[in-house]
Amino acid sequence: xxxxxxxxxxxxxxxxxxxxxxxxxxxxxxxxxxxxxxxxxxxxxxxxxxxxxxxxxxxxxxxxxxxxxxxxxxxxxxxxxxxxxxxxxxxxxxxxxxxxxxxxxxxxxxxxxxxxxxxxxxxxxxxxxxxxxxxxxxxxxxxxxxxxxxxxxxxxxxxxxxxxxxxxxxxxxxxxxxxxxxxxxxxxxxxxxxxxxxxxxxxxxxxxxxxxxxxxxxxxxxxxxxxxxxxxxxxxxxxxxxxxxxxxxxxxxxxxxxxxxxxxxxxxxxxxxxxxxxxxxxxxxxxxxxxxxxxxxxxxxxxxxxxxxxxxxxxxxxxxxxxxxxxxxxxxxxxxxxxxxxxxxxxxxxxxxxxxxxxxxxxxxxxxxxxxxxxxxxxxxxxxxxxxxxxxxxxxxxxxxxxxxxxxxxxxxxxxxxxxxxxxxxxxxxx
Amino acid sequence: xxxxxxxxxxxxxxxxxxxxxxxxxxxxxxxxxxxxxxxxxxxxxxxxxxxxxxxxxxxxxxxxxxxxxxxxxxxxxxxxxxxxxxxxxxxxxxxxxxxxxxxxxxxxxxxxxxxxxxxxxxxxxxxxxxxxxxxxxxxxxxxxxxxxxxxxxxxxxxxxxxxxxxxxxxxxxxxxxxxxxxxxxxxxxxxxxxxxxxxxxxxxxxxxxxxxxxxxxxxxxxxxxxxxxxxxxxxxxxxxxxxxxxxxxxxxxxxxxxxxxxxxxxxxxxxxxxxxxxxxxxxxxxxxxxxxxxxxxxxxxxxxxxxxxxxxxxxxxxxxxxxxxxxxxxxxxxxxxxxxxxxxxxxxxxxxxxxxxxxxxxxxxxxxxxxxxxxxxxxxxxxxxxxxxxxxxxxxxxxxxxxxxxxxxxxxxxxxxxxxxxxxxxxxxxx
Numbered sequence: 001x002x003x004x005x006x007x008x009x010x011x012x013x014x015x016x017x018x019x020x021x022x023x024x025x026x027x028x029x030x031x032x033x034x035x036x037x038x039x040x041x042x043x044x045x046x047x048x049x050x051x052x053x054x055x056x057x058x059x060x061x062x063x064x065x066x067x068x069x070x071x072x073x074x075x076x077x078x079x080x081x082x083x084x085x086x087x088x089x090x091x092x093x094x095x096x097x098x099x100x101x102x103x104x105x106x107x108x109x110x111x112x113x114x115x116x117x118x119x120x121x122x123x124x125x126x127x128x129x130x131x132x133x134x135x136x137x138x139x140x141x142x143x144x145x146x147x148x149x150x151x152x153x154x155x156x157x158x159x160x161x162x163x164x165x166x167x168x169x170x171x172x173x174x175x176x177x178x179x180x181x182x183x184x185x186x187x188x189x190x191x192x193x194x195x196x197x198x199x200x201x202x203x204x205x206x207x208x209x210x211x212x213x214x215x216x217x218x219x220x221x222x223x224x225x226x227x228x229x230x231x232x233x234x235x236x237x238x239x240x241x242x243x244x245x246x247x248x249x250x251x252x253x254x255x256x257x258x259x260x261x262x263x264x265x266x267x268x269x270x271x272x273x274x275x276x277x278x279x280x281x282x283x284x285x286x287x288x289x290x291x292x293x294x295x296x297x298x299x300x301x302x303x304x305x306x307x308x309x310x311x312x313x314x315x316x317x318x319x320x321x322x323x324x325x326x327x328x329x330x331x332x333x334x335x336x337x338x339x340x341x342x343x344x345x346x347x348x349x350x351x352x353x354x355x356x357x358x359x360x361x362x363x364x365x366x367x368x369x370x371x372x373x374x375x376x377x378x379x380x381x382x383x384x385x386x387x388x389x390x391x392x393x394x395x396x397x398x399x400x401x402x403x404x405x406x407x408x409x410x411x412x413x414x415x416x417x418x419x420x421x422x423x424x425x426x427x428x429x430x431x
Numbered sequence: 432x433x434x435x436x437x438x439x440x441x442x443x444x445x446x447x448x449x450x451x452x453x454x455x456x457x458x459x460x461x462x463x464x465x466x467x468x469x470x471x472x473x474x475x476x477x478x479x480x481x482x483x484x485x486x487x488x489x490x491x492x493x494x495x496x497x498x499x500x501x502x503x504x505x506x507x508x509x510x511x512x513x514x515x516x517x518x519x520x521x522x523x524x525x526x527x528x529x530x531x532x533x534x535x536x537x538x539x540x541x542x543x544x545x546x547x548x549x550x551x552x553x554x555x556x557x558x559x560x561x562x563x564x565x566x567x568x569x570x571x572x573x574x575x576x577x578x579x580x581x582x583x584x585x586x587x588x589x590x591x592x593x594x595x596x597x598x599x600x601x602x603x604x605x606x607x608x609x610x611x612x613x614x615x616x617x618x619x620x621x622x623x624x625x626x627x628x629x630x631x632x633x634x635x636x637x638x639x640x641x642x643x644x645x646x647x648x649x650x651x652x653x654x655x656x657x658x659x660x661x662x663x664x665x666x667x668x669x670x671x672x673x674x675x676x677x678x679x680x681x682x683x684x685x686x687x688x689x690x691x692x693x694x695x696x697x698x699x700x701x702x703x704x705x706x707x708x709x710x711x712x713x714x715x716x717x718x719x720x721x722x723x724x725x726x727x728x729x730x731x732x733x734x735x736x737x738x739x740x741x742x743x744x745x746x747x748x749x750x751x752x753x754x755x756x757x758x759x760x761x762x763x764x765x766x767x768x769x770x771x772x773x774x775x776x777x778x779x780x781x782x783x784x785x786x787x788x789x790x791x792x793x794x795x796x797x798x799x800x801x802x803x804x805x806x807x808x809x810x811x812x813x814x815x816x817x818x819x820x821x822x823x824x825x826x827x828x829x830x831x832x833x834x835x836x837x838x839x840x841x842x843x844x845x846x847x848x849x850x851x852x853x854x855x856x857x858x859x860x861x862x
Contacts, residue, residue, distance in 0.1 A: 018724070022581055022724050025723075026581060026582075026583060029583055029648075030580070030581070032648065032762045032763075032766055033580055033648075033758070033761055033762055034580070035763075131578070137722075137724070137725035137726065137728060138728055139573075139574050139577070139578025139579065139728075142570075142573065142574075142577060142578050143570050143573075143574060143578070143730075146570070146573060146746060146749065146750065146755070147562070147570025147573055147574070147743075147746050148570065148742065148746065149461070149464055149465070149745070149746050149749040150453055150457060150461070150741065150742045150743075150744075150745030150746050150748075150749065151457075151742055152457060152460055217460075217463065217464075276710060276711070276731060279707060279710045280707070291568075291742060292456075292738075293449070293453050293568070293738040293739065293741055293742040293745075294568035294732060294733065294738060294739050294742035294743075295568065295732065295733045295736075295738060295739060296732065296733075297568060297569055297570075297730070297731065297732035297733075298729075298730070298731040298732065299574075299728070299729070299730055299731075300707060300728065300729040300730075300731070301725060301726065301727065301728035301729065302725065302726045302727075302728075305726075307723075307724040307725060307726060308724065308725050308726060310581070310724055311579065311581045311582055311722060311724040311725035312578075312581075312725075313581075314580070314581030314724075315577060315578050315579065315580050315581050317581075318577065318580040318581065319577065322756070322757065323754075323756075324577070324755040324756070324757070325753070325754075325755065326753065326755070327464070330464055331463045331464055332463075332466075335463055
């Protein structure tokens with residue numbers, strides 16, 4: 001029987017306190033499952049005096065998390081500081097250099113430096129585990145990397161940001177607009193005071209870059225993710241989507257394109273009611289993985305929060321305790337592919353287009369002409385009522401179109417004097 | 432670098448052929464992921480001459496699978512013969528006795544002999560892996576056992592039989608009755624010529640007994656599973672369910688009851704539209720696991736078929752190749768709990784009750800009296816139209832009731848001369 005797993009905890013915010021709480025509450029159960037106990041011997045955080053609802057008195061306190069990672073006599077350093085660079089990165093590097101395993105919930109760090117950190121960990125024979133970084137409590141990294149290890153994956157996509165999904169769900173349920181629901185979400189604590197990280201799709205892009213690396217065995221390429229957020233989605237679009245049989249979701253999608261390229265994109269999508277992911281609402285996350293043998297599989301659960309994130313961190317600690325190891329991103333870091341990213345201009349799909357136009361004779365003909373000249377063919381048009389000389393929404397769904405054509409057509413339409421707002425385009429996903 | 436993983440394959444039906452095909456198609460990818468190649472060196476099946484669509488010519492053929500398991504110089508025996516006893520069991524026992532790891536897709540075997548086989552494997556330091564036995568391609572065993580290892584689970588439930596889910600989905604979509612859809616499913620190959628194993632809930636019970644063991648760290652107790660199938664669910668019930676806002680699903684549910692008892696039950700359930708599992712249709716399976724830290728998580732995918740099952744088998748082979756090990760049922764076999772099973776008579780929940788009664792004055796009052804005298808209180812009643820002196824359906828939804836009370840009340844109602852068919856009861860699940 002081995003001794004206890006000694007842990008140094010860098011960062012004790014909500015998640016860190018959750019990890020301490022879990023390890024304490026579940027001590028006997030964890031030991032039954034992996035044969036070892038866990039003990040947090042060292043801890044570092046910003047404010048020593050703050051009440052975190054957990055007892056840190058038996059742990060050695062370090063003012064400097066990096067020094068702790070370098071010197072503490074532990075088996076694992078758990079990094080919960082956050083941020084792509086700065087102390088979080090320094091803590092992970094110091095821990096690996098000192099021969100300690102690392103468990104982190106830090107998606108920004110992995111999205112920016114994942115390949116390099118994986119290389120360092122693997123060269124040293126150490127684990128760099130990050131289940132908590134993607135989709136919170138959902139064990140998606142191990143499902144892709146180990147559960148579906150027999151498959152070549154063709155596509156992986158998901159609802160990766162709970163704040164956006166909460167906002168889109170609330171917009172649909174109440175008919176209210178984005179700004180209004182965002183303000184409410186901020187009051188309720190579901191959205192940050194500065195919401196841009198979430199609502200502009202950046203957080204989802206971090207997670208997608210990590211998922212794509214695991215799914216396709218390629219280097220983490222955050223810079224190759226096409227990112228759009230949800231600010232431009234209006235209550236009107238959500239209402240039209242329902243009429244057309246769709247739900248609007250912010251999805252992160254990674255898939256193989258022609259010539260072995262990998263497309264990574266985060267943007268609002270229209271998803272048919274029949275798709276399982278259309279029914280994932282509120283703060284829940286979900287990931288769908290499509291493999292050549294397994295077909296389509298979906299994983300759903302809470303994507304954030306103290307309990308779910310602590311659950312994922314401790315799952316990783318259990319692997320370390322039991323000596324279960326996999327290459328960080330599914331294949332050894334040195335063998336990760338460097339496949340070319342595919343550009344969005346070659347994306348092919350159907351589009352939802354909403355225009356706010358002055359209801360005058362001949363306007364629709366001009367729009368139709370512009371679309372036709374750019375090879376965009378219209379599958380259906382929705383126009384509610386007439387309102388001569390006033391502004392009315394015109395909603396169209398296109399047949400499959402290449403993105404470059406669609407953007408050129410819409411640019412021309414936007415320049416028409418009767419088109420009074422910037423046109424809204426939402427991609428329709430065949431899932 | 433280690434040498435190739437040598438495999439003996441016992442049983443080459445659809446799934447076995449799928450495993451051979453996968454290992455062949457994906458050979459390079461698998462090697463990149465785990466550093467080793469896989470080679471099926473030995474094979475045994477019933478009919479040597481049969482065309483299986485895969486090339487077995489380079490493998491040593493054995494007429495006797497048990498002798499193969501005992502003597503073949505391999506690392507792993509993959510058992511795909513099926514059946515709770517007989518050659519399947521003998522193959523697994525012989526393989527473990529000879530120091531070979533075992534991978535199996537055999538739910539009946541594990542449901543009947545799982546605890547004993549796990550003990551043998553663990554005593555010998557070997558892996559007994561069975562991801563393919565539950566929910567096909569969905570990596571649910573590893574998700575419960577490793578991904579959620581930090582949680583005490585309170586409940587695990589799922590759609591565990593694709594045939595039943597196909598039938599119930601088709602009944603809802605077409606309005607046709609059970610026998611009719613079953614016959615069609617048999618023609619399409621979605622149901623066996625003898626369908627009782629599936630439609631009477633036995634297959635789901637096998638899988639639930641395995642899931643419960645992993646979820647709660649208890650010995651596999653198939654004998655403690657309460658089992659009902661779907662034969663008594665009529666098109667009428669499905670129609671009423673929709674009206675009431677429910678879908679009817681055959682669920683396997685295992686949960687903690689008072690005093691640490693574990694309830695295991697398989698029966699048709701009414702599930703609210705809002706529950707994620709209500710939208711899992713057709714041949715898809717899904718499992719929901721509820722943990723104290725992670726909350727509710729759901730896993731969905733194909734529950735059977737060549738590709739998904741081969742995917743699960745190869746996932747297990749990859750673990751063996753990489754040396755990743757966990758206790759078979761989450762805790763070492765010798766430490767598996769022997770918690771008392773809980774009886775269904777103490778089940779508490781709401782019930783759907785459909786009676787076919789002769790439409791006469793006073794009948795409803797008698798029914799209401801019988802329910803009231805057994806402490807069953809009615810939440811709502813549906814009765815479509817009147818039809819004096821002819822048979823009409825009367826549908827009721829009860830408040831929370833103890834099962835023993837409900838059964839006594841219904842027995843009394845069934846004896847009423849105006850009640851012309853056996854009453855249909857379907858439990859309403861709060862999910």
